[in-house]
Amino acid sequence: MIKTDILIIGAGPTGLFAVFEAGLLKLKCHLIDALPQAGGQCSEIYPKKPIYDIPGFPEVLAGDLVDNLMEQIKPFQPGFTLGERAETIKKLTDGSFVVTTNKGTEHHAPIVAIAGGLGSFEPRKPLLENLAKFEDNGVAYMIKDPEVYRDKKVVIAGGGDSALDWSIFLANVASEVTLVHRRNEFRGALDSVEKVQELKNQGKINLVTPGEIIGLNGINSLESVLIRKTTDAKEDITLAVDAFIPLFGLSPKLGPIGDWGLEIEKNAIKVDTFDYQTNIPGIYAIGDVNTYPGKLKLILCGFHEATLMCQSAFQKIFPDKKYVMKYTTVGGVSGFDGSKKEAPKAVVKAIE
Numbered sequence: 530m531i532k533t534d535i536l537i538i539g540a541g542p543t544g545l546f547a548v549f550e551a552g553l554l555k556l557k558c559h560l561i562d563a564l565p566q567a568g569g570q571c572s573e574i575y576p577k578k579p580i581y582d583i584p585g586f587p588e589v590l591a592g593d594l595v596d597n598l599m600e601q602i603k604p605f606q607p608g609f610t611l612g613e614r615a616e617t618i619k620k621l622t623d624g625s626f627v628v629t630t631n632k633g634t635e636h637h638a639p640i641v642a643i644a645g646g647l648g649s650f651e652p653r654k655p656l657l658e659n660l661a662k663f664e665d666n667g668v669a670y671m672i673k674d675p676e677v678y679r680d681k682k683v684v685i686a687g688g689g690d691s692a693l694d695w696s697i698f699l700a701n702v703a704s705e706v707t708l709v710h711r712r713n714e715f716r717g718a719l720d721s722v723e724k725v726q727e728l729k730n731q732g733k734i735n736l737v738t739p740g741e742i743i744g745l746n747g748i749n750s751l752e753s754v755l756i757r758k759t760t761d762a763k764e765d766i767t768l769a770v771d772a773f774i775p776l777f778g779l780s781p782k783l784g785p786i787g788d789w790g791l792e793i794e795k796n797a798i799k800v801d802t803f804d805y806q807t808n809i810p811g812i813y814a815i816g817d818v819n820t821y822p823g824k825l826k827l828i829l830c831g832f833h834e835a836t837l838m839c840q841s842a843f844q845k846i847f848p849d850k851k852y853v854m855k856y857t858t859v860g861g862v863s864g865f866d867g868s869k870k871e872a873p874k875a876v877v878k879a880i881e
């Protein structure tokens with residue numbers, strides 16, 4: 530049985546940063562993730578997409594952010610159970626928990642932090658007759674490596690941030706980018722909408738609004754799409770393309786965690802914003818997986834929630850100790866892994 534102080538379910542950016550904050554309080558962490566690699570959505574869905582709203586980084590690729598987080602937590606030597614899904618939870622008489630994965634690996638900890646993001650995510654697909662035929666044959670629901678589209682003709686459909694951000698990014702990679710959205714208004718960030726408009730004016734993006742893809746054609750792989758301009762005078766255009774990328778978002782599925790007796794609202798776990806604890810004492814929910822009034826599903830919000838969660842977890846594990854963190858520093862201690870590299874530590878006001 531794997532034993533740790535905080536068992537973190539989900540190794541996305543939130544779960545990874547929780548390791549750092551716990552490490553400052555000298556708490557050990559172990560992470561479970563159903564995916565074979567750490568990084569959550571950043572690694573799985575958009576590793577090469579730039580992120581613009583991480584404090585201190587004007588621009589950082591999602592994959593690089595994950596690499597940096599892994600580097601930041603290295604001194605604290607977290608354990609990983611990757612490629613396994615947390616399936617069941619059992620509360621022991623002393624209040625601690627045993628979490629078992631689908632492969633039977635057991636983990637024991639006094640604190641469980643669920644950082645499960647969207648859970649197991651499934652892309653929302655357009656209703657097109659022969660869609661399945663072209664999946665991985667011209668049709669993709671997420672962009673893992675934009676280089677695949679270098680000098681290719683790409684049509685993206687969707688009206689959210691993903692569709693906008695990828696259209697902007699691919700405008701400098703693909704030979705032709707067409708963005709199709711069924712409305713004239715986009716749901717994404719205003720700044721991205723303006724950038725798309727700018728690129729349209731420069732002839733770098735073809736914008737079709739309001740419009741929708743109504744057909745896919747090709748013998749072995751995708752060769753063209755049929756676009757319907759849904760203005761008053763309907764008009765159908767056949768466009769030769771190499772790739773069709775519908776970015777209609779992901780339909781979240783909480784998976785087995787939904788059956789753990791936690792209070793759930795709209796597929797997310799309800800928490801108290803004091804410390805992001807759930808209705809079950811000792812189980813916390815941080816990052817995209819939780820909900821509370823005013824919740825924003827952003828990486829920086831997950832970082833904040835992880836920080837407060839760790840403070841509360843420390844108090845639960847050591848009810849008699851007082852540990853008031855002021856800020857971080859290095860020095861005094863060698864790397865936990867025996868290397869010369871020094872581990873960050875917290876400057877504390879008082880420890881009793």
Ligand SMILES: Cc1cc2nc3c(=O)[nH]c(=O)nc-3n(C[C@H](O)[C@H](O)[C@H](O)COP(=O)(O)OP(=O)(O)OC[C@H]3O[C@@H](n4cnc5c(N)ncnc54)[C@H](O)[C@@H]3O)c2cc1C
Nearest residue numbers: 539541542543562563569570614615645646648816817828
């Ligand atoms: C295309 C796109 C662009 C985005 N752009 C930005 C942006 O610019 N800025 C920003 O701040 N945010 C952005 N986001 C949102 C951001 O990615 C999320 O807020 C962030 O990933 C949430 O991190 P998390 O760690 O809470 O969850 P996730 O990243 O979702 O990670 C959760 C992990 O938990 C695992 N998991 C779930 N259930 C289980 C289980 N039962 N057992 C084991 N493992 C489990 C999953 O496999 C996953 O790896 C974007 C999202 C998308 C899709």
